[in-house]
Amino acid sequence: MSSILKSLSYSPGRFGPYGGRYVPETLMVPLFELERGYELAKSDPSFQARLADLLKNFAGRPTPLQFAERLTNKLGGPRIYLKREDLLHTGAHKINNAIGQGLLAVKMGKPRIVAETGAGQHGVASATVAAQLGLECTVYMGTDDMARQSPNVSRMRILGAKVVGVDSGSRTLKDAINEAMRDWVTNVRSTHYLLGSVLGAHPYPTMVRDFQSVIGREAREQILASEKRLPTHLFACVGGGSNAIGLFYHFLRDREVKMIGIEAGGRGTGSGEHAARLGAAQGFTGARPGVLHGTYTYVLQNEDGQISATHSISAGLDYPAIGPEHAWLADEKRAEYFAMSDNAALDAARLLCRSEGIIPALESAHALAGLIERLPSLHKNDLVILNLSGRGDKDMDTYSRLL
Numbered sequence: 001m002s003s004i005l006k007s008l009s010y011s012p013g014r015f016g017p018y019g020g021r022y023v024p025e026t027l028m029v030p031l032f033e034l035e036r037g038y039e040l041a042k043s044d045p046s047f048q049a050r051l052a053d054l055l056k057n058f059a060g061r062p063t064p065l066q067f068a069e070r071l072t073n074k075l076g077g078p079r080i081y082l083k084r085e086d087l088l089h090t091g092a093h094k095i096n097n098a099i100g101q102g103l104l105a106v107k108m109g110k111p112r113i114v115a116e117t118g119a120g121q122h123g124v125a126s127a128t129v130a131a132q133l134g135l136e137c138t139v140y141m142g143t144d145d146m147a148r149q150s151p152n153v154s155r156m157r158i159l160g161a162k163v164v165g166v167d168s169g170s171r172t173l174k175d176a177i178n179e180a181m182r183d184w185v186t187n188v189r190s191t192h193y194l195l196g197s198v199l200g201a202h203p204y205p206t207m208v209r210d211f212q213s214v215i216g217r218e219a220r221e222q223i224l225a226s227e228k229r230l231p232t233h234l235f236a237c238v239g240g241g242s243n244a245i246g247l248f249y250h251f252l253r254d255r256e257v258k259m260i261g262i263e264a265g266g267r268g269t270g271s272g273e274h275a276a277r278l279g280a281a282q283g284f285t286g287a288r289p290g291v292l293h294g295t296y297t298y299v300l301q302n303e304d305g306q307i308s309a310t311h312s313i314s315a316g317l318d319y320p321a322i323g324p325e326h327a328w329l330a331d332e333k334r335a336e337y338f339a340m341s342d343n344a345a346l347d348a349a350r351l352l353c354r355s356e357g358i359i360p361a362l363e364s365a366h367a368l369a370g371l372i373e374r375l376p377s378l379h380k381n382d383l384v385i386l387n388l389s390g391r392g393d394k395d396m397d398t399y400s401r402l403l
């Protein structure tokens, strides 16, 4: 633990051996500029005031921390609270980070943002913030994803964003990220790259975590107000890991609080069937440390270092690398990670719909599935906070087909 604290406070951009800045030379200067711009924004009262105002009046913060009474009774174990990020504008936690980086673009004098998107949620959040702040916005999206997520493509276009289809590679998220980075290098004077999770080169993993840590800061105050004690367990799903670290961060120093991140177990343990980067103990194959999109972390790859295909029923968890801070927290055993299958997530989603009247995003349903899996080792006097990262509107096609 002391080494974690050291790493948190003394080596920016590194989480133990993970993180860093593995990019072509042309990107080093823009990354230094961004790091400097972000440092200035942190101590700029007018930036912080504008951020607080937009989080409150545009996005809808603070989000409630709701005691899930019927779910608690049904499961018969610990008291369960839901952090309701699903109630935010655009339907998920992604808006927290999009607002922060959008304001940073304005502060740095950049009139244009580029973003990448898989399922379209981050693209919609970026297009939304760009419209609110009067920025030009281009979103890169794999053409396969565009076909699968056409309502989100329409949303982005209605909001005034330009959506560019990416037809290379697997025509999904990782190819869209490559194109967005290429655009950024070419147009760096006018453009900020609004990255959607705790991934990429420094300062992104730290900056995105800071913007999302509002989740845990609120949750900590809220649970102390309602229960007069800290939670014993935190549960969150982990794609890149931004909603999870957003919840975890302000509890890292409370050693008695256990933190559990749930990855996508997909259809099985074989290569191409899952996105479980930290699931080796469960038999998930193919992950080891490597570099993807500028950061050193656990990456699903073959023996030659080629990036593996991944699968999850939830597009937001379907990515071959995990945020570097999670890699470090896993190595240090400060947080624990395991994967849940597509089917377990569907069952958990149905349970939440019927017991609480909340249709969750498929990503968030993985977190609930993980809690259900853990029930036998939890006690009645344990206290759980589960991060409900988003709402299920975007997943209605999948739900109507499969539930």
Ligand SMILES: *Cc1c(COP(=O)(O)O)cnc(C)c1O
Binding pocket: 092, 093, 094, 121, 122, 196, 197, 198, 237, 238, 239, 240, 241, 242, 243, 244, 316, 317, 361, 363, 364, 389, 390, 391
């Ligand atoms: C994108 C997304 C995720 C996964 O991203 P993280 O960076 O891991 O949080 C999880 N839940 C929802 C609702 C999402 O839209």
